[in-house]
Amino acid sequence: MNPADYVNLGNTLLAATIFFGAQCACQEYADRKSKKCSVEELEALLPGECQKLGLNPDNYKIVVEDNYIVDGKCTLDDGKWKIHLNRRCLRASKLRHELYHTKADVNHLDSEGRESLGYYLFIAEPRAILYEAFGIEL
Numbered sequence: 001m002n003p004a005d006y007v008n009l010g011n012t013l014l015a016a017t018i019f020f021g022a023q024c025a026c027q028e029y030a031d032r033k034s035k036k037c038s039v040e041e042l043e044a045l046l047p048g049e050c051q052k053l054g055l056n057p058d059n060y061k062i063v064v065e066d067n068y069i070v071d072g073k074c075t076l077d078d079g080k081w082k083i084h085l086n087r088r089c090l091r092a093s094k095l096r097h098e099l100y101h102t103k104a105d106v107n108h109l110d111s112e113g114r115e116s117l118g119y120y121l122f123i124a125e126p127r128a129i130l131y132e133a134f135g136i137e138l
């Protein structure tokens with residue numbers, strides 16, 4: 001490698017650190033401003049949060065997961081969305097995050113219902129975190 005390659009590698013690592021660091025900071029901000037809720041409280045919030053995104057609340061169900069590694073995920077089952085939330089992470093912000101994924105990312109899923117890693121890391125997750133933390137729709 002010539003010296004210019006090291007500079008480019010350094011700049012790339014710096015940009016990646018800033019990009020993912022900013023996501024972590026926004027995620028932490030969202031977690032801190034949104035207190036933990038009961039399942040019943042989240043179910044009561046669901047219609048209003050759906051309405052903010054123009055989604056039909058009748059197509060959504062909250063499922064609490066006890067043995068989840070991730071905070072949450074959403075799955076589509078017979079035209080109805082299930083918002084799976086880790087019991088340790090029952091917060092309105094997590095509900096908003098997953099609802100945003102169902103609105104913004106549904107057209108980017110492959111035939112098995114998954115999105116590409118690049119799309120997830122650089123588009124879907126940052127957008128959902130921005131919505132979760134600040135209510136910004138991109």
Ligand SMILES: [Zn+2]
Pocket residue numbers: 097101124125128
């Ligand atoms: Zn997400």
